[in-house]
Amino acid sequence: MIQVLQSVRRLPTLLLLTLLLSVVSRAASATHIVGGEMDLQYVSGSTYQITLNLYFDALFGNAGALDNDLTVSVFDKANNNRMQNLVMPLTSNTLVNYTNPSCSSTSSLVTRRLVYSARIELPANRFNSTAGYYAAVERCCRNNAISNIQSPGDAGQTFYLEFPAVVRNGQPFRDSTPRIFPALGDYACRGELFTYDFGGQDADGDSLQYDLVTPLNGNSTPGVPKPAVAAPLPYREINWGLGRNELNQIPGTPTLTINRATGRLQVRPSVVGLFVFGIRCSEYRAGIKIGETRRDFQLKVVTCTPNAAPSMTVRAATATSVYREGLDTLRLRPGASRCLNLRFTDPDSPSRLSLSLRAVNFPASLLPAFSITQGTIKTPGAPDTLVSQLCFPTCFNTRGQVYLLDLIVSDDGCSLPKRDTVRVAFTAQPDPNSPPALLTTAGPALPLRARIGDLIVFDVTGSDPDSDPVSLTMAGVGFQPADVGATFTQGVNGSQIRGRFSWRVDCRAAGRPLHEFRFLASAGPCNEPQVVTLTVPIQVEYKNAPPVLTSLQVPASTSATDPPLVIRRPLGGVFEATFDGIDIDQDQLVMTATGNGFELAEAGMSFRPTNGNGQAAGTFRWDANCAAISLPDRTLEVTFQLQETTCLPNPQTRVVRFELVRPEATEFKPVNIFTPNGDDLNATFSIPDLPADFCDSRFASIKIFSRWGSQVYESKDRNFRWDGDQRVAGVYYYLIEFTDGRKYKGPITLER
Incomplete structure (x- = not known):
């Protein structure tokens, strides 16, 4: 671009701009x-x-x-x-x-x-x-x-x-x-078959x-x-162009085609040139195009130098003749050679050849390996034929089936390599192999017996008569050894492998009487080892008698469905109880008293325990007060519990409900007339038999009103006395209110 500008710098401005735009346009549309x-x-x-x-x-x-x-x-x-x-x-x-x-x-x-x-x-x-x-x-x-x-x-x-x-x-x-x-x-080369994989992938697994x-x-x-x-x-x-269309995009025999399912292209072009083609990949889900x-x-398509296909011969190591594809079946037997000798060459000179394998009807993971996989022939200093060997492992086992293996030799010809394939049919029997052996020092008397706190130690040794590598593992039958604290450490001792089992039996074992530890020894060539097992059962002996909780004042329930024991006391009353706990196993005992949703002290309660091994005691006291009235459900329930310190504790409990007794209600009959006339008889209005005060229900006030609604008297003393206050004779009205919202009202007549 700079050279163009320099060569035309003396041209008129309009011509220069036109030329510049022309150059830019050609570059963009090239x-x-x-x-x-x-x-x-x-x-x-x-x-x-x-x-x-x-x-x-x-x-x-x-x-x-x-x-x-x-x-x-x-x-x-x-x-x-x-x-x-x-x-x-x-x-x-x-x-x-x-x-x-x-x-x-x-x-x-x-x-x-x-x-x-x-x-x-x-x-x-x-x-x-x-x-x-x-x-x-x-x-x-x-x-x-x-x-x-x-x-x-x-x-x-x-x-x-x-x-x-x-x-x-x-x-x-x-x-x-x-x-x-x-x-x-x-x-592609003119006159030669050309293939290419244009297949795609779909992240959703849809059909293509x-x-x-x-x-x-x-x-x-x-x-x-x-x-x-x-x-x-x-x-x-x-x-x-002339003669071309959607189904005949590249001239050839056959013309360009694509596999509907795989996207693989194929054409044998007949004309040299550069050919454009178009493909479409449609996506389907549940049979519907999306x-x-x-x-x-x-x-x-170019004219290529003719490329001849390479060739290969296969011969069993002990055979006197070449393997005949489709006619022979190789038998790989114990004790005999398991190798195939391969010779491969190519008419072209020079040629670089490569060997590969394809498992036809068995897992590719079982494929053997070549001694050499590639090489160049017919160049100075290089041979005309390459030799390789393919040996099957001694453990290879077709289990009576005939396996098919493709041996493939490919050249480096252009445009695509040519190849020769020999399909080998074979059966294979592995060499005899003895199973491994397992020994343990756990002793002949099984099951082993243990109590909580005991240490169990024994060795497990694995060996193999064929000197194959041995691996040892441990598993629990129905449980994980690590979950109960059991360990198994291993070490090699010559041709043997030895593991040491160690288990300090603790409370995690108490819930399962029998623990079976299974040891597995695995040994064998290739990927088909033989496994032997050895099981060591351990009986865990654990006994525990539940503690006993007694109290003369709080007897035990006769049934689990019985309602809690109810203790009633009036305001200011007292309830006391003593509890005793014993345990024949001499486990540590702890006695507690817990308010269900409240603190004992808030309800006027106290509990003094004395704990110890095999014995415990506790003293409970309730000074009845109004705390129950302030609770959300007005319920005082206390749980007394005797807990033992052991593997599988069996706590003993008592649940007691405490209720505050309300005073009995008296009949409310106030006087309806009084006469403050100076004779000192019935001279004041009072109500000595007012309902009794109780916790949140207490006398608040009395108010007296005239017949026109004017308040003429008020007192907050439940022992009030009204002498009329020089009020004129007539009918008046009283209103008595308690703190819980109760109200009493009625008329009172004042006479002079």
Whole structure:
């Protein structure tokens, strides 16, 4: 660009600007697109990650067409309404690798993978259309050298995917679209079969189906190579060249096909050239299509030097003839050689050959190993034929079945390696192997007997007559040894392994009379060891008699369902009780008295215990007061308990309910007339037989009112006396109130 400006610095300004814009436009619209695809991955909540992989022709593409960002547009499929536009920055720029790197020097393919990615929010209150949504990015232009479409240098690509609503039937519907991989970095040879795996993965485990589609051109052009935003559907398709169409994208026998289930491409191209092709990966859940993604890519077909397939012969180590595939079955027997001798070569010169194995009908974890896996032939100083040996372990056991093993030799021919496969049928019997042995010093008299506090120690020794490595383990039958404090430490003693069992029996063992400790010795070649077991039972002897709680004042209940004993006292009354506890096991005894929901002292109660081994005593006293009235449920319940300190304690309890006795109510009959006339007879109004005061129900006041409602007298003394206060004769009214809300009222006649 600088050189252009220097060479035209003397041109008129308008011409210079026109030339500058022309250069910039050519750089932005230069042919460079090899292909690409998008995917959408769920992150969390309403957040997703949208990614576009653009494959860039690094050999012939103009670097000026490398974008620092691309804009993706999201639309509602039901009405093509634009939901949002999102700028995706360039996050990665790497080369696409070849399947066979040795072929890359003969190819004119250098492809870069440009990754554009950003977080996108898809809230359920907006993205709930049952028709689903689609995302698109439009960019121009494709490689000018493409052979199977018209005007390839003017053709753009629309990167496209579809995804479902994020809510279905009122519930979140999470979906990540398929990821198609890997990118194609190889070329094909004219006249030779070419295959490539374009299969994808789906994070949700949805079913994937593949088919060929016509690549989308869209609306980008050399004049507008990078639209600011993508337009909605429909998108123009590319124009196929003469004789090409969706089902015949690359000339060949067969033409390009894709496996509907696996995504594997196959073609035997018949014409040299650069061919674009399009595939679609559709996503199904519960048999219903929920989305799709598309990939466009290119396949270059070149004329290759003919490549002959390598060959291999297989011979058992003790056999006199070569193994015949489909006719022979190898028998690997105890005491005989278990090796196969392999010779492999290739007509081409030079050639680098590689060996590999494939288990056909048995686990791949059992595969043996080659003595050599690769080598070069027919170069100066190198042989014409390579030799390798394959030996099966002595423990290999097919258990009477015929196993099938593919021995594969591959060359490094271009574009794809050729191979020769020999399928070997074989049976194998392992060499005889004796089981391990277990010995213990626990003694012949079993079960062992123990009491709480005893220490049990004995040794367990494992050995193997075939000198195979031995491993020892310990397990409890129905329990974990560590949960009861048992340990098993091991050490090697020559060809033996010895473990020491140690158990200080404590209270954790008291709940299970019999503890069975099982010891296992495992030994044997390969992954099929033999196991022997030895069980040592230990009888834990634990006896405990419950303590006895007695009291003359608080006798024991005759049934667990009996209600608590009730003790009643009037206000100011006293209740005292003594408790005695004994235990024939001489366990430590602790006697307690606990108020159920209150503190003893708050209710006028006290308890003085005397605790000891095998004996305990306690003295209880209740000075009846009004505390019960202040409790939420006005209930005074005390639990007396005698607790022993032992492994499985059996506490003894008494529950006593204490009730405060209210005074008996007297009949309330106040006088209804008094005569303060100077004769000292019935001269005052008083009520000596008022209801008695009790805790929260106490006399509060008396008020006397005239017949017109005016208060004429008040007293807070329950022993009040009203002499009339020079009031005129007539009828008056009294109101007596107690602190608990009770009221008494009535008339009183004053006569002079």
